[in-house]
Amino acid sequence: MDSIWYKILGAVVSFIVAFIVGMTYMGLSRKITARVQNRKGPPFYQNFIDAMKLYSKSTAIHHGVMQHFGPAFIMVSSVMTLMIVPVLNDGRWFPNLNFQGDLIFLLYIMVFGPLGMALGAGQTGNPNSAIGVTRGLSQMVGFEIPWVMALVALMVQFRTTSIVDLMDVQAQSGTWLMFTSPFAFIAAILAMLGMFRYSPFDIVGAPTELASGPMSENGGKYLFTMMSSGSVFAFAKLTLYVDLFMGGADNLIVLVLKTFAIYLIPMLYGVVSPRYRTEQAIRYFWGWPTFFGLMAILYAVFF
Amino acid sequence: MDIIYLIFLIFLAGAIISWLAGKVNHVLQDILFLASVIVPSVLFYMNVSVGQEVHFQAAGIDLSWGITAFGWIFSLIVLGLGSLAAIYSVGFMKGKERRGYFYFNYVLSIMAMLGILFSRDLVSFFIFWEIMTWSSYLMVIYNGQHTQSIGIKYFIFSAIGAYAMLTAIVVAHSVTGNFMIADLITAYPVLSFNLQLLIPILLLVGFGVKAALMPLHVWAPGAYSNSPMAYTSVFSGALSKMGVYGLTIVMLSMISHLPEGFWFREVLAWMGAITAAVGTLWAIKQDDAKKLLAYSSVAQLGYIVTGIAVGTELSILAGLFLAVMHAIFKSTLFMAVGAIERQTGTTNFTEVTGLIRKMPWTFLASLMSIIALAGIPPLGGFVGKWMLYESLITSDHFIMIVMVFFSSTAAFLYCYKFLFGFFLGQEEREWAHVKEAPAIMVVPMVILAGLSFVLGTFPGILLKPIDAGMQALGFASTYQHLWDTSIILNGWGNQVVLQPILYAILGIFVIFVVFLTLKGYKNTRYVTTKDISSSGEVPKEHENLTFSVNFFQPFMRAVEPAMRRQIDRYYNGFANGLEALFDFTRKIYTGNGQTYAIYVILFLIIMLLIKNNIFG
Numbered sequence: 001m002d003s004i005w006y007k008i009l010g011a012v013v014s015f016i017v018a019f020i021v022g023m024t025y026m027g028l029s030r031k032i033t034a035r036v037q038n039r040k041g042p043p044f045y046q047n048f049i050d051a052m053k054l055y056s057k058s059t060a061i062h063h064g065v066m067q068h069f070g071p072a073f074i075m076v077s078s079v080m081t082l083m084i085v086p087v088l089n090d091g092r093w094f095p096n097l098n099f100q101g102d103l104i105f106l107l108y109i110m111v112f113g114p115l116g117m118a119l120g121a122g123q124t125g126n127p128n129s130a131i132g133v134t135r136g137l138s139q140m141v142g143f144e145i146p147w148v149m150a151l152v153a154l155m156v157q158f159r160t161t162s163i164v165d166l167m168d169v170q171a172q173s174g175t176w177l178m179f180t181s182p183f184a185f186i187a188a189i190l191a192m193l194g195m196f197r198y199s200p201f202d203i204v205g206a207p208t209e210l211a212s213g214p215m216s217e218n219g220g221k222y223l224f225t226m227m228s229s230g231s232v233f234a235f236a237k238l239t240l241y242v243d244l245f246m247g248g249a250d251n252l253i254v255l256v257l258k259t260f261a262i263y264l265i266p267m268l269y270g271v272v273s274p275r276y277r278t279e280q281a282i283r284y285f286w287g288w289p290t291f292f293g294l295m296a297i298l299y300a301v302f303f
Numbered sequence: 304m305d306i307i308y309l310i311f312l313i314f315l316a317g318a319i320i321s322w323l324a325g326k327v328n329h330v331l332q333d334i335l336f337l338a339s340v341i342v343p344s345v346l347f348y349m350n351v352s353v354g355q356e357v358h359f360q361a362a363g364i365d366l367s368w369g370i371t372a373f374g375w376i377f378s379l380i381v382l383g384l385g386s387l388a389a390i391y392s393v394g395f396m397k398g399k400e401r402r403g404y405f406y407f408n409y410v411l412s413i414m415a416m417l418g419i420l421f422s423r424d425l426v427s428f429f430i431f432w433e434i435m436t437w438s439s440y441l442m443v444i445y446n447g448q449h450t451q452s453i454g455i456k457y458f459i460f461s462a463i464g465a466y467a468m469l470t471a472i473v474v475a476h477s478v479t480g481n482f483m484i485a486d487l488i489t490a491y492p493v494l495s496f497n498l499q500l501l502i503p504i505l506l507l508v509g510f511g512v513k514a515a516l517m518p519l520h521v522w523a524p525g526a527y528s529n530s531p532m533a534y535t536s537v538f539s540g541a542l543s544k545m546g547v548y549g550l551t552i553v554m555l556s557m558i559s560h561l562p563e564g565f566w567f568r569e570v571l572a573w574m575g576a577i578t579a580a581v582g583t584l585w586a587i588k589q590d591d592a593k594k595l596l597a598y599s600s601v602a603q604l605g606y607i608v609t610g611i612a613v614g615t616e617l618s619i620l621a622g623l624f625l626a627v628m629h630a631i632f633k634s635t636l637f638m639a640v641g642a643i644e645r646q647t648g649t650t651n652f653t654e655v656t657g658l659i660r661k662m663p664w665t666f667l668a669s670l671m672s673i674i675a676l677a678g679i680p681p682l683g684g685f686v687g688k689w690m691l692y693e694s695l696i697t698s699d700h701f702i703m704i705v706m707v708f709f710s711s712t713a714a715f716l717y718c719y720k721f722l723f724g725f726f727l728g729q730e731e732r733e734w735a736h737v738k739e740a741p742a743i744m745v746v747p748m749v750i751l752a753g754l755s756f757v758l759g760t761f762p763g764i765l766l767k768p769i770d771a772g773m774q775a776l777g778f779a780s781t782y783q784h785l786w787d788t789s790i791i792l793n794g795w796g797n798q799v800v801l802q803p804i805l806y807a808i809l810g811i812f813v814i815f816v817v818f819l820t821l822k823g824y825k826n827t828r829y830v831t832t833k834d835i836s837s838s839g840e841v842p843k844e845h846e847n848l849t850f851s852v853n854f855f856q857p858f859m860r861a862v863e864p865a866m867r868r869q870i871d872r873y874y875n876g877f878a879n880g881l882e883a884l885f886d887f888t889r890k891i892y893t894g895n896g897q898t899y900a901i902y903v904i905l906f907l908i909i910m911l912l913i914k915n916n917i918f919g
Contacts, residue, residue, distance in 0.1 A: 011807075048511075061830045064660060072815035079811045096808060100800040104678065104692050111715065112679050118719055119670075122727030123659060125832025127850040130723060137716050138858035144712045149705055155696055155792075161797040217835055276856030288329065297701045298727055 011083060012093025015232060018082050020191045021256060022231025023047045025085075027239075029267045030259075035269045051227055059220035063124045069118015071218070071225035077113025078233035081106065083164060084248035086164055088255065089171060089248040102136035102161040103151055106240070111140065111231070121214035132213020134205040137276045142285035143201075144195030149293025153181055154244065157300035164242055168249040178245040185245050189265060190289035194281065198270025201281050209275075238262050305357045307368055307421065310343040313563065314414035317343075318407050324404035336406040340389040340413055344382040344736075347417070353771075356423065357677035366483060367423040370702050373772035374420035377548050377625060380630040381420065381542045385413040387747040388540070388634060392533035393642050393744035395557050399531075405445060409534060411438040411839040412542065414869045419501055420546050425482040426470045432468065432509075432545075436461045439542055448541040453525035453687045460522040464512030467840065471505035474498065484552075492560045503534045503557045507571070514546025515601045516608055517578040518870045524600050528593030534640025535593070539600040547604070547626050553618070555776045559614065571612035579605030579710040584862055586717045587855050592640045592725065593652040593715055594631065599676070602710060603629045609707060610691050613700045616773070616781050617794060621690035623769045628683045628755065632672035636721070643725055644741035644746070653723030653851045657832065659726040661737040664745045666726045671752035673718045676757070681805045683758035686791055693793035720854050729832045729849045760805045765790035 029080040034041025064069050084101045087093040101109070114136060121129035154177065155161050158169050169176055178185040194201045205213045215226060238259035242249060246262070249255035276284065317339020324332040357371030392409060396402045411434060417546065440461065444454040469871055472482070478494060479486045485750030491499065508519070515523040522541075527535050554571070558564045573778050581603030589595040607629065610622025643658065644650045644664050659666045671682065678688035688711060695704040739745065758765055766786045790799040833842055842848055852860075861867075 020583065022721060059818055059827050062827045063830065063832060063835075068819060069816060072812050074818060075807055076811045080808060082805060097803060100803050102799060103799045104689055105685075105799050105804075108679055108685060108688070111677075111712075115674075115677065115679065115715060115719065118724060119727065123658070123718075123725045125727075125729045125833075125834060125848065126835045127729075127848050130728060130850045133719065133723075134716075134855055135857065137719055138855060138861070141709070141713045141716065141858065142861075145705065145709055148708045151702055152696065156699075156701055160795060161693065161696065161795065161796055165797070172536045180439060188521075211836075225819060279861040280859065282861035293705075297705075299700065301699075 007094075007096070010056040010096050011079070014082055014087060014094060017087070017252070018232040019236035021259070022233075022235040023051065023228075024262065025104040025234060025263055026231055026280060028264075030251050032182060032267065033094070033271050047231075051224055054220060055226065059222065061244075063217065066123040067120045067217070067222075069158065069273060070123075071229065071262045073116020073120065074113035074226055075232075077111075077116065077228045078236065080109045080112070082162070082232055082236040083241075084109065086167060086243055087239055087246070088168065088252070089167060089250050090252070095291050098164055098225075099162075103155065104161060104165060106163070107144075107148065107151070110237075113233070114140065117214060119189055119228070121217070124217035126211045126217050127204075128212075128216055131234050132204050132206065132210050135206075135210075136214065138278050139194055139197075139203060139281050142282035143289070144189040144283055145191075146187040146289035146293040147195070148193035149290065150184040150296055152297035153184040153293070153300040156297065157181055161212060163240070167243050167248045169266060170171035176245060176247045180297060181300060183292050183299050187289050187293040187296050188241065188245065189262075190292065191285065192237075192241065192262075193266045193269060194264040195232070197271075200273040200276040202270070202275055202289050203281055225278045234260070234263070305469040306346060307355070307357050310346050310351070311414060311418065312345045313346070314410055314417070318410035318414065322403040322407040325406075327525060328403070329753060330405065332402065337393060338388055338412065339410050341386050343414075343417075344386050347378065347382060353775075354495075359829060364426055365424065367416075367483065368425050368427065368429050371772070372768070372775035373552070374548070376627070376768050376772045377420050379768070380544050380818060381413060381416040381629055384630050384634055384751075385416075385436060385537060387751060388533060388536045388638070390415075391536070391638050391641070391744050394741045395531065395533035395727070397741075404441070404896050405531065405534070405620065408441045409537070410441070412534075412537065414833060416541055416545055420548065422436060423484055425475060425484060425487070427600040428484070429465075430470055432463060435542065435545065436465065437475060439526075439530075439534075439538060442534045442538070443526045445531055445534075447515060449525065449529055453522075454565055457522040457526040460512050461520060463578055464509040464519070467505045468509030471502050471509070474502055474505070488556045491557050499557075502555050502801075503567075504852060506553050506557075509549060509796040510546040510549035510553065510800075512546070514550060515578075516546075516574055516604065517581065517601075520578065520582070520601045521871045521874055522592055524597040527597035527600060527637075528591065532593070534632035535597075536637040536641070539597070539637060540630040543604055544598065544626050544630060547607055547611065547622070550608065551623070552578070552776070552831055553577060554611055554614060556654070556660070562666060562682050566851040568612050568614050572609045572700070572703060575605045575607070575609030575612055576706040576710075577605070579609065580601065580706055580713075581865075581886065583710040583713045586867055587713065587854055588866070589717075590652050590852075590854075592643070592652060592721060593637075596636050596640060597761045599717060600629075600633055602714070603633065603676070606707060609703070610694065613694060613698055614698050615694050615794075616778055617690055617785055618694035618698065619773060619778070620766065620781060620785060621687055621694050623772070624689035624690060624765060625684075627765055627769075628685070628687050628758065631751050631755050631758075632675040632684060635672040635748050635755075636676070636753075638744065638748045639665050639672070639725075642744050644735050645744075646740055649813065652720065652854070654657045656726060656728040656849055656851060657726070657734065658737060659729030660730070661684065661734070661794055662726070662739045664739055664749060666722075668748035668752040669722060669726070673722055675755040676716055679809055681756075681759045681801065683755040683762065685759060686801070688784075689791060690793075690794065693797070697794040704837055716855055716858060724851055724854070728851065729847075760801045761789050762786065762791060762801070764856070843889060 011115045027044040031041045083097040084106050086098045093176050118133040121133050197204055241262050246258050249258055321332055321336040321339055324335050353370055353372045353375055356367055358367045396405055415435035416430045420768035422428035440458055443457050444450045475487045479490045513521045527539055530538055558567050579602045584596050586595050586598035607626050608621045610618045640650055647655050649655050675682040678684040692704055769779055790798055793796045
């Protein structure tokens with residue numbers, strides 16, 4: 001069971017599941033957004049069609065090595081996050097790298113991709129890309145604070161930095177962590193609004209303003225890789241939230257339901273929100289979310 | 304003659320000879336300079352073992368030199384980095400003026416730093432410390448610019464540190480009767496409480512100045528950016544670590560005996576964390592790469608101080624690991640800036656852009672170092688950062704970890720600014736002529752960058768000597784309890800296994816690079832950065848699309864309130880106050896003979912009045 005092929009199989013299967021689920025969610029989000037705006041909207045599988053179209057397109061130009069590697073960098077981050085996050089409870093899924101890294105490692109590997117992609121976007125020379133990147137990094141500094149506070153609260157409360165241990169805690173007590181440490185959950189959810197970059201925090205891509213920001217100048221396979229990376233990453237992040245706060249999942253169907261419930265929060269919040277300016281977004285995260293993060297830490301220390 | 308004397312003799316003679324040799328032949332001078340740094344380094348690692356000591360007397364004072372296991376860690380920084388930076392310096396100084404001056408001070412600095420590590424008594428420690436300060440001061444004013452503003456500032460702060468240290472040494476002598484460091488440490492626990500507090504505080508001021516700890520850091524940005532870059536890599540990489548070296552010894556062998564040591568450590572750790580956060584914010588603001596890296600050095604030293612001040616096994620391990628890592632990646636970055644300065648003549652992000660295709664090796668070295676600096680796996684910086692966070696969590700510093708994490712995340716901003724500002728973005732015709740720096744400059748950079756890669760997966764290589772050094776300072780071995788060759792653990796038993804992670808990252812990266820390249824890269828053609836879609840139009844050649852001014856403006860707007868206060872202003876206010884005081888004294892000392900005559904007469908009258916009991 002420990003052979004290298006088994007591990008590779010695990011990675012590939014996890015990747016495919018994440019890809020399909022993530023893509024479907026994005027398609028559904030387009031549909032839901034359309035219904036809210038009283039449009040018909042594309043079918044939920046539209047994203048698969050788009051991805052296939054992008055994949056089959058051939059690219060004519062490139063702007064240099066970093067731009068070429070950029071999508072690979074972001075893919076490393078997404079797939080590594082997926083490898084670290086346990087998909088199902090009690091090791092019912094491939095172990096991947098669940099036991100090789102902990103939450104702090106996860107925090108850092110999650111920023112590997114944006115930085116790599118930022119380098120790729122930088123080499124294209126498109127000023128919109130660079131502006132998008134600076135906005136994205138600034139926003140990241142914003143939402144990482146409440147996010148880290150929430151995680152620190154969990155780590156302190158249960159004296160572990162491992163995701164698997166935190167899942168075991170929930171399995172043993174039978175209570176989800178969103179009830180045992182409510183402030184941490186609130187802070188994490190508010191941080192998540194920035195993480196998923198829906199309105200009002202869509203300042204990175206900023207349609208009609210930055211012309212899709214860092215993604216511009218990428219087409220064909222590059223865009224396909226970025227798109228799939230985005231869906232894998234979304235799935236990995238949602239699974240992480242479910243693992244940490246909603247007791248994980250026993251099978252894939254429960255997992256899909258739980259992750260979709262979490263996914264609805266930033267999406268529905270985004271549908272009805274206009275866009276923030278960058279400094280407003282940063283200050284937003286340093287306001288109430290940080291307050292709840294602080295409450296979470298105090299709660300974890302004193303209760 | 305003992306080999307230890309020989310090492311210092313070669314340094315000293317080499318410094319003088321490589322200065323004088325410039326009058327004969329430049330190539331000879333370069334070779335002599337390299338020899339006077341590398342030969343003693345080789346002799347040191349071949350012949351000097353830990354614990355070996357020499358004793359002698361000078362002016363009736365017992366002096367003693369020898370290396371401890373703890374000093375040995377720092378010798379890696381001093382001699383390893385010193386040698387590589389020396390090779391780089393030869394390329395950097397080629398064709399520049401006053402090479403003799405540079406080489407002389409360079410060799411003296413290396414000697415002084417090694418001397419500090421060797422000193423087992425406070426007198427030689429202080430002498431070497433002063434040699435280090437002087438030689439670095441002369442380097443700061445090497446280019447003859449800003450000697451007033453930057454040179455004097457560095458000098459004043461060094462002097463404050465030196466006087467504080469000298470006072471501590473004199474006090475220590477009055478207590479123990481000799482100058483031996485070991486005697487001071489053994490005598491420390493039985494001292495009176497006042498002395499127990501006074502000696503470490505005075506020493507910490509001395510070390511804090513060199514480690515650029517807030518609020519003693521104000522000299523650093525100017526001094527780092529004003530010295531020649533080949534030296535700044537040593538200045539920021541190794542010289543500042545001497546402050547860390549002293550700080551660690553004081554914290555571990557003195558403060559840990561204090562019953563109130565906890566509060567002492569907390570205050571210092573918070574100072575470190577605040578240094579990290581504020582240093583990072585100021586680094587983001589800079590438009591000059593030298594200044595950016597200088598502030599970033601201040602910030603990084605903040606992490607190191609925090610790690611050492613917290614004082615658990617893991618945090619000290621983290622602090623020392625970060626100290627070595629910082630020496631590696633920050634010196635590489637300063638070298639890269641030096642290479643760019645040499646090839647383009649400027650280090651300002653708003654002036655030079657798009658060098659990636661012209662200076663690919665410099666870019667590669669910078670990229671690796673930046674990733675290490677940002678603490679992203681699988682490079683070495685991550686190991687240090689991870690250990691620091693875990694140590695803060697396991698030792699209940701919850702708010703501090705958020706602070707450290709904030710500065711560490713905000714560091715991505717200036718990391719990106721550095722890479723984007725120099726290497727990415729629009730390629731402009733103005734810089735079309737730029738070539739890669741000569742191999743003698745590029746090779747040391749790439750070696751150092753490769754080192755941070757190796758240490759990211761096999762930190763055990765470095766943690767082994769650090770562990771030995773910590774054992775010399777009285778800790779139990781942490782091997783397999785907190786680290787293994789490529790595993791790092793925290794106190795709670797959670798771990799990061801680095802080897803599979805590296806393979807996974809490389810595997811995923813290679814797969815997707817192949818995926819993108821197949822049917823991709825080969826069939827595509829390279830287009831310039833002007834061939835982009837901007838609102839559906841292809842921009843004309845003359846259109847300026849460079850984005851580098853006010854790079855992080857929105858972020859700076861968000862953190863603006865935090866940056867309104869500047870400790871430098873208070874110092875300047877203090878200096879202005881002093882100046883006003885001096886101006887006032889000048890009103891008394893007018894320089895006019897008649898005024899002085901009146902003073903004399905008035906004085907005599909008062910004397911006479913007093914004598915005659917006029918006042919009762």
